[in-house]
Amino acid sequence: MYEPIRTKSVHSMADTDFPHRTREEELDIQLAGHLAALLAVTDDLGLDHSAGLIAEQVTRLRGAAPIRAPRPNADTAELHRRALALAGRALVVAASRADTAAAILAANRMDAHTAALRTPEPLTH
Template sequence: MYEPIRTKSVHAHGPHRSRQEELDTRLAGHLTALLTVTDELRALTPAAELDAAGRRLVTEIERLTGHTPLRAEPTASAGTPAALHQRAHTLAGQALVVATQRGDTAGAALASERMHAHAAELEV
């Protein structure tokens, strides 16, 4: 009546990433999103400070992922500078949380710096 299963389950779990690898991926994702918003801000209001921030974000993402991040072309409908600064502030905060969980002082310092810069632009 009962026939045993002779093939491996399609639901078999493969190798899992470690917690550290998961946090690396999350942090790189938040920093990449922050880089995209920074590029949008640079397109609307060019500034040397945003150029430097973009370079530092790229360096940090390269350290985490081992490759240069893909960068989107800034769009005309990205939003107002205030909305972009708000989004960047939120993303930097998320990156700070993940960097702190990961124990990454360089990532946390960069995220904190970006949070403060965007908060100053928002006059928070």
């Protein structure tokens, strides 16, 4: 009456057909992504020393140095706001994976960008 099912169930195939990542690996990937985005904004701001520290962490997490191509932008306040948000995201992920070095770096960047936003920009003529 009915033809029997000849293929495996998709539910049984899901467990064996592709590699799974551990939670730690997923957090590493997420943290590296947030730090790479923060690195791009930090490069745009021209903060070479801070960018170097962030690049070290990205290299540690990814196993390869990040590609860097600064794009100077005139709106530094917007760049500082973006960097502050990215550093906050990196801090949350670093804390959840207990990565002390990345957490300290992200917290320091948050402090620096918060201070930069409080300081008025000099007037240029």
